[in-house]
Amino acid sequence: MTNDSLAQASDLAIWGAIVVLVPAMLAFLVHLASSGAAAQRRVERREPVAVGAGGPSVAAGTADLDLGAADAGPAKPAGSSRRWGVIGLQLTFLATFLTVAGTVLRGVSVGRAPLGNMYEFALVTASFALVIYSGWSLRKDRLWLGAFVTLPVLVILGAAKVAWYTEASQLMPALNSIWLIIHVTIAILSTALFTIGAALATAYLLRDRAETRGRVRGWIAALPEAARLERITYGIHIVAFPLWTFTLIAGAIWAEQAWGRYWGWDPKEVWTFIIWVVYAAYLHARATSSWSTRRATWVALVGFGCVIFNYVGVNLLMTGLHSYSGVAT
Template identity: 45%
Template structure:
């Protein structure tokens, strides 16, 4: 057994732990369905206060009214106990989900680091290695958000993405450790891949926020926001958060394309050759440029902008996975 074996074992462990974290967050969402929404909690508190006032007023009128008031107070107390129990379940499952996510994150870091040490180079030489690195960055962004803003509501989609990403990496994309091909022996390769990984993580988090925005917006239009959806930010805030992630990632993706062109000149003697990978990277750049342009000049908000953002995420993943698997070109070494 060597470092490559232990790397794979750590990554497989991360998939299992991420699945458990996803299950815990799913239980958190399910438990929140039984817990009253914030609006219902406030209404119950008002009813309880009214019942207590009625009880005090009825005390001077007679024993019958006093008994009725006592019943109102008892009902309010039972509702409060029920609310507290439901909240405790939601909090418990949420904390378990975050704790498991941290464990999965540490396993993923360990697996990625051991892969790099075993290969004697940065672990970014093929699609398998780029995938596990991207998953580390996506989960890292989520955990920072939980730490800084309490964004635990993003746990379910993030753990789902991490489990699927690492799962595909260790089953479909896996390749044995091998030396880099000559085209990758360049400092611009490292710069290009680092920028691509960071921008890709930001694009994906923005995409997850966009999906939540569409779900929340649809529920808000119906007029009733209940369950766990009542605990996530409003549709307007989710739209803003997604936009900020996209706006952060776009300049990095621009730099990624530019660095890739410089690297191509070093490796193949030309800056741009309309290789399928290069072409689709440009397509992805154009889609996100349209998204940012539409928001800043045409004032697009809401569904129309969200659709463009999701097209951008789909374009990113097709460039990363589809081109590698379906099309041959100068970047074919990055395939499986």
């Protein structure tokens, strides 16, 4: 039995989250631009002293020394630049509450975990990503990461409402299993971590390119130094990869219970394994001295591309035993 009032409340909460995330992302972008400009001005004021003393030039890393600090990231900007970041973070907290509330209301409206179709998968993914970022920001200064997280979450929620929306309904009989909660929840958590990992990887590649060219300017100067960004990127993937490994194993166990075999070369199974192989290759490349961290990070982004295809392409373009998108095609 579906509670239409709760389902409508869920829809309103998700729309509210989308509306709030837009100014949050804009505030984070203003924060990056203004704090980057402030950092550049500090570097320019110090440059004559550094050159006159025979110290390193801007191209050699003066900007990095100025911006780098502990793992918390770049030095905290003062004044209006930081204020914009705080505004973005506060709006993100509100959007996180609305997204989680909308997801919970969706599940309560149908009396089950909200894991039955693409729309619900997207809601839970966005919820996990926002909760992870919000919790992380409470422990460390991660204002510089806000725009890189709110943008993909906006895309996920926007696509969920516009292209993947499914009316609240009961589960298909094939999905009525405890393994739905175990397998799909861990898969979603992994996807959220891979999303944040891809955001960090993008930030690292942009900063690394600027440092290599000796032109750490504009909003790029607001990011932590490239080496620190790369370490954080690697750390996120170190957490996400075992979870995806569990997703693959749990899926095989569920398949044996539901269909009498552990593996059947279904498109979803194949692409889940491809994702595992690509991320394993990233972690191996990262630990291999003959591979640069930049090249290894590109492998991680290829892995995230596979995650996107597995979710969108496989669900909408391919048919198989995992055809539970709920989207009319």
